[in-house]
Amino acid sequence: MALTFTKIVITLRLQRDIRGRYAFFNLKNVFESVFRQNINCCQTSCYGCRSGEECCYPGIFSQSLSADPLALKRYQKPSLPFVFHIPLVPDLPNKGMTVEMAVVLIGSAAEYYQHFIHCVSSVYSGFAALVKAESEDYMGNRYLIMGELGEMHHDRLFLFSAEELQNNCQHISGMIEVTFVTPVILFRQGHAMREMSFSTFIRALFRRVSSLAYYYGGVEMNYDFKWLAEQSYHVETIESELAWTEWKVATPGARLSGIMGRTAFSGDMDIFYPFLLLGQYFNIGKGASFGRGRYLMHGICR
Structure with missing residues (x-):
C-alpha cells in the first residue's frame, strides 16, 4: 500500500x-x-x-x-x-x-x-x-x-x-482493546447508530481508508473487501463499555454527539491489522476530519 x-x-x-x-x-x-x-x-x-x-x-x-x-x-x-x-x-x-x-x-x-x-x-x-x-x-x-x-x-x-507503519508497529494478537476518545457517529438507514459491533467498526474503516488511499494516494487497494466483511462477523465483542455521549460545545445550540468508551474484540485480527492501524490516524465516522471518531488501540504504537 x-x-x-x-x-x-x-x-x-x-x-x-x-x-x-x-x-x-x-x-x-x-x-x-x-x-x-x-x-x-x-x-x-x-x-x-x-x-x-x-x-x-x-x-x-x-x-x-x-x-x-x-x-x-x-x-x-x-x-x-x-x-x-x-x-x-x-x-x-x-x-x-x-x-x-x-x-x-x-x-x-x-x-x-x-x-x-x-x-x-x-x-x-x-x-x-x-x-x-x-x-x-x-x-x-x-x-x-x-x-x-x-x-x-x-x-x-x-x-x-502505510506499509512501513505495519512493519514498525507491534503486531496484535487475537484480542484488541479499543477506546473511542471522541464521539463517533456511524449511520444505518439514515439514523445514527447507538451501538457498535466489530463488523460495523471495521467496515466503516474499509470505506474510509480505501477512499483516502484512492483519492489522495492514487492507490487502488488490492483487498477482497466482500470476503473481509464476511470474516468480520466472526469477531466477537467480549467486553463493552460503550455509551452514547453528548458534549455541549461553545457554539450556541451545538453539540458533539456519538458513541464513546472502551470495548474489546476477540478473533482473527491479522487480516484487519492494516486498517486498524491507519484508523488510529484517520479517525472514523461523521466529522472525522475535525476530531470526531478518534480511537486508540491499547499497546499499539500511534
Whole structure:
C-alpha cells in the first residue's frame, strides 16, 4: 500500500483561563475561511479563479469525485485529506498550561503543512499561543519543525508510509482493546447508530481508508473487501463499555454527539491489522476530519 501521510503535533499555551472543556472543537466552523486567508485568497468560490494549479486550496477542500464510473461505485465520496486530533481543555485554573493538537496530512496535503500550522495558530490566537510544532514518527519520536519564533526546519518532516507503519508497529494478537476518545457517529438507514459491533467498526474503516488511499494516494487497494466483511462477523465483542455521549460545545445550540468508551474484540485480527492501524490516524465516522471518531488501540504504537 503506497499511501503516505505525515503527523504534525502542535503545542499551544493557554493565555487565559478557559472554561469550555471543548473550546478547541469549534475549529470546523472557521478553519476553511482561515485557510483561504492564510494563502491570500480573497475568493469565496473557486469558480472562475485564474490561480489554477498554483493554488493548493482546491486539492485540499474540493473533494472532487473521480471521472471513473467504476471508482464511483467502489469508493465513498472522498473525505478531506486532513484529520485533526483535538485536545480537551484542562480543568481550571488552566492559564499557562499547554495542550497538544495533532493534524494528519494525507498524500499531497503533506506539502502544505506550514499552512496548517499557521491556520491553527490563527484560529486560536484569542486564547492560545503557538509554542512549537513537531513531526512525529512511527514510534512517537518527535522532531522540531517550527519553533516559537517561527523558525522552520523543513528537513525534519517525517513522512509515513502505510506499509512501513505495519512493519514498525507491534503486531496484535487475537484480542484488541479499543477506546473511542471522541464521539463517533456511524449511520444505518439514515439514523445514527447507538451501538457498535466489530463488523460495523471495521467496515466503516474499509470505506474510509480505501477512499483516502484512492483519492489522495492514487492507490487502488488490492483487498477482497466482500470476503473481509464476511470474516468480520466472526469477531466477537467480549467486553463493552460503550455509551452514547453528548458534549455541549461553545457554539450556541451545538453539540458533539456519538458513541464513546472502551470495548474489546476477540478473533482473527491479522487480516484487519492494516486498517486498524491507519484508523488510529484517520479517525472514523461523521466529522472525522475535525476530531470526531478518534480511537486508540491499547499497546499499539500511534
